[in-house]
Structure formats: structure tokens, C-alpha cells
Amino acid sequence: MQRCRTVGSWRLPVSGAMASLSCSTSSPFTPKRVHPIKIKPLNTKFPNIPTNSTFKTIKIKSTNSITSIAEEEDPKIDEESIGIDNLHRFIQLNLGSWVGSFNQFDAHGKLLHRVTTKLSASSYGEDQLISLIQTSEAQSTAYSSIWQCELCWLPVLKDQHSKSGKLIKFSVLSVSKLRWAKAVWNNVNRPSHCFITMLALYVSVLIPCQLSRLYIKQPPSTTSVSDHMEEAEWAEYKIKESNMFTVDKYQQLGFFPNKKAFALRYQTTGMLETVLRQGVLGEDDIGEESPRNLKLPSSRPSIVCENCLYSIENDMRARAFHIIDPKGVLDMLLVFLEERGKRSDSPPILSETMNGINRLQPFLGHWKGNSITKRSGVYGATIAEHHTTASLEIDENGLLMQDITATTISGGVTTNVRWTGTMSDNLITFDKGFQLTLLPGGMYMGCPCNLAESVAESKSFHLEFCWLESSGKRQRLIRTFDVEGLAVSSTYFFETRS
Numbered sequence: 001m002q003r004c005r006t007v008g009s010w011r012l013p014v015s016g017a018m019a020s021l022s023c024s025t026s027s028p029f030t031p032k033r034v035h036p037i038k039i040k041p042l043n044t045k046f047p048n049i050p051t052n053s054t055f056k057t058i059k060i061k062s063t064n065s066i067t068s069i070a071e072e073e074d075p076k077i078d079e080e081s082i083g084i085d086n087l088h089r090f091i092q093l094n095l096g097s098w099v100g101s102f103n104q105f106d107a108h109g110k111l112l113h114r115v116t117t118k119l120s121a122s123s124y125g126e127d128q129l130i131s132l133i134q135t136s137e138a139q140s141t142a143y144s145s146i147w148q149c150e151l152c153w154l155p156v157l158k159d160q161h162s163k164s165g166k167l168i169k170f171s172v173l174s175v176s177k178l179r180w181a182k183a184v185w186n187n188v189n190r191p192s193h194c195f196i197t198m199l200a201l202y203v204s205v206l207i208p209c210q211l212s213r214l215y216i217k218q219p220p221s222t223t224s225v226s227d228h229m230e231e232a233e234w235a236e237y238k239i240k241e242s243n244m245f246t247v248d249k250y251q252q253l254g255f256f257p258n259k260k261a262f263a264l265r266y267q268t269t270g271m272l273e274t275v276l277r278q279g280v281l282g283e284d285d286i287g288e289e290s291p292r293n294l295k296l297p298s299s300r301p302s303i304v305c306e307n308c309l310y311s312i313e314n315d316m317r318a319r320a321f322h323i324i325d326p327k328g329v330l331d332m333l334l335v336f337l338e339e340r341g342k343r344s345d346s347p348p349i350l351s352e353t354m355n356g357i358n359r360l361q362p363f364l365g366h367w368k369g370n371s372i373t374k375r376s377g378v379y380g381a382t383i384a385e386h387h388t389t390a391s392l393e394i395d396e397n398g399l400l401m402q403d404i405t406a407t408t409i410s411g412g413v414t415t416n417v418r419w420t421g422t423m424s425d426n427l428i429t430f431d432k433g434f435q436l437t438l439l440p441g442g443m444y445m446g447c448p449c450n451l452a453e454s455v456a457e458s459k460s461f462h463l464e465f466c467w468l469e470s471s472g473k474r475q476r477l478i479r480t481f482d483v484e485g486l487a488v489s490s491t492y493f494f495e496t497r498s
Helices: 079-094 129-149 180-184 193-204 244-250 270-284 357-363 451-456
Strands: 004-007 010-013 055-061 068-073 096-105 111-124 153-161 167-174 209-217 234-242 254-256 261-265 303-310 316-324 330-340 365-375 382-394 400-408 414-424 427-430 434-439 443-448 461-470 473-481 487-497
Touching: 079 209, 079 244, 079 254, 096 270, 111 270, 111 330, 209 270, 234 244, 234 270, 254 365, 254 487, 261 473, 261 487, 303 461, 303 473, 316 443, 316 461, 330 434, 330 443, 357 434, 357 461, 382 487, 400 427, 443 451, 451 461
Parallel strands: none
Antiparallel strands: 004 010, 055 068, 096 111, 096 330, 111 209, 153 167, 209 234, 254 261, 261 303, 303 316, 316 330, 365 382, 365 487, 382 400, 400 414, 414 427, 427 434, 434 443, 443 461, 461 473, 473 487
């Protein structure tokens, strides 16, 4: 039997570096009939709801409005508060109307297509967001306490919703005579409507969410018989909302709020494929799996990673996507270059004037700066901080030499990495199995030459995005994955030419 290693949701044969990856899913839940009288859920936790282990004492008093809770906090850092604050800042960073260009490159840095896009991002619950979140934290703690004390909280809606659709208030009643099991389960052993409503309120109202709509400029139809210029058509694509659960569990957020940088993971390429189909084919798209003159991203990618860097000088950002195909080879590179509040008739674009050695020239020389590494997830604990130096030189034979040195802030540990490589057109290939694709606009994107080989050798791997916005300053964002294909950390670099 051939041994396999799992990368994310894909299974990769260890013996074959170029072998295909296969997908398998299964449900972890087995339906069982549960009698309410026998339930003793003393150790059960709600997802994303802190238990009372972070509190020494909790006292609950019934009132006519919101339950008051007297609590004494543990000296440990409240991770839930950190997570909510990071989510607030992540949403605020992305809010607004963005106009930009979507650029598709092959693995060698050749521009294939460019599409004009508009993105509108908003959030709901802003007016009472802080109070609602603070209330939900207190309620979450009380949920755990009541769960263990066999009491019950029943959410009661008053003035149910305002015209804007935002929740006004809800109160919680402490019912000492009612057993927890009877509150959760009805007479036919099904979850009660009250219990379901309580969970729905927590997930959909008390946690802030971001809503985004992407508008794609369509090309003129080739079948049109009109003699005059038609007004541009825009196709709309609704992006799935971002909330505490999605950015932490599914997208494995790597966020640097003070640096205005983040990294996300995607399950599919649906949004990216839609941009290409609507922006290149438009109304002429007949749904072909492989349209002529259009390369679509793999429908079963092994990795889809977004690295986003914000401009230091302007209200702009670059969102770069690595698409790794099922065999572990780079499929394509995609870059959104967007500016907030820009007119749609003049979107920012990446210059195409430079190729080859001209794209490499801005990165040559010596660079000095700092880096910070954080764990993946909305809580984003800092793992390490370093002082960094980097150099990239090319000799008379065209051989590239890269040296990177990182020293911990305390000065105790120094790590040095030296690579040598060769360049072909816009692609640099290093001897350690890593490649850099040079892009226009002072950008490059890096990834393993063959992800399958890294996984077969049980090696972690990383994806890199660099944006050199001016001649003397650059930002880099590196996303590190373990051998299972999970994003374990992200590292942000800010460096200046020395």
C-alpha cells in the first residue's frame, strides 16, 4: 500500500513528488438519541465562548434589563478580548470603497490578463458594537457557569429590531427552578427553539461581521451589433462575510494591525475564477471548463494563499494570491492593486515597462530592518521578533547570491541563510528548492519549486510576497505552513536600503 501524507484537505503520496492530491471529507458527528434526564454536560463548551476558567468568582443577579455580573479576572491575558479587538481592527482596515486592477501572471511573471475591479466593504452592528460585544463576553462566561450549575438563561427580545435591522437589547432571566436539560431539550428530545435562538443571536448578532461586494468590469461583447459605444457593464460578486469564526478557523488569519498587513487562506478559487470569467469573457462566457485564450485557476488547488500589504505612502494596498495546483506546483499568481476612494475610470495599474534584469535591479543591494512573527488565528500571539539584514548580489556570470541574517531582539540567537540561484527571464531559481517570480511594480512572489517534494521530505514550507514601493523601502510578508498544509505563522518584514 502506498504511504500518503495529508496536506490540508488533500492526500499526497509520499513516494511521488509529482503525484496528484486527492480530496476526502467525512462528518465527525454521529447522530444519537439523547434523553434529557440523563444529560450531564459538565465539561462541554460552546465554540468561541470562554469558559469560567479565566475567572475566580462569578455572581449572577437578575434584573429587568441586562444581567449584571460581578467578576474577578485572572491575571492572565484575556485572549477573547484580544481576538475581538483584532477583529475590530481587521474590519476597520478593510472598510470602504476600493477601485483597482486585477492582474493575472503565469509562474514566470508574464502578464496574462488585467481586469478593472471595484470592491465595497462594510460592516453591521457598528453603532452598538462595543456594548454588544462586551455584553456577549459576560454572557458567554455566564453560559459556562450556568451550564455547570444547571440553571438557565432565556433570551427575551424587546423592541425586537430597529429600522436599520440592528438588535436593540435583550435581557437574560435567571430561572432557578428550571433544570438546564429541560431548557435545552423539548419533550421530543429536540433542541428547544429558545436554545437555538440564543445560539443564533450569539453567532450572527453579537459578533461583528464584514460584508463585501466585488464589481468586475466586463469587456464589450463580441456578438454585439450596436454601432455606438455601449456603457461599461459591471458584474457583481458577493463575497462571503468575515466574522470571528471564519477568519480564525477557515481563513487562519495572520494579522499585523500596527503594520497594516494580513494573510488569509482560502478553501477554493471560486472568487478568483469569477473575476477572470467576467472580466475577460463577460457575456461571451458559455461556461466552458477550459475557455480558449483564458487560463483558469485549478478547481482543486492544494493551497490558495492571500498576502496583503498596505502602502506606506498612499491609501493603497496590494493583495497577492499564490495558487498551488493539486500536484504541488505553482499554478498562477494573481495581484489586486487597489486604492481607496479612487474613481473607477482611473484605477491604479502595475507598470509593464520592465522585464528580466530591469525587474531585478531594484532588489539588488543590502537591506536592514526588523521582523515580527505571529501565530495564525485571530488571537495572533507574537512568537518572535528579530533584527534582520539581507543582501542580494549578482556576479559577472549571472549567478545570484542571497544572504539573510536574523538576530533575536535580545541578541541571544543569530541565524544565517545563504542561497545561490540562477535567473531566467523573470524567474529566479535557488539551489534550496525555492523560486522567486519578479513582477512589475516593484513586487516579487516566492514559493517552493515543488511543494510535493517538501511534503514528501516532511519539511515545512513558506510563501512570500514583497512590495518595494519606493527605491529605499520595502515590505515583505511570509506565510509559513507545516507539513500538513496548515498555516502556522506569518512574518512581517520592514526593511530599508543600507
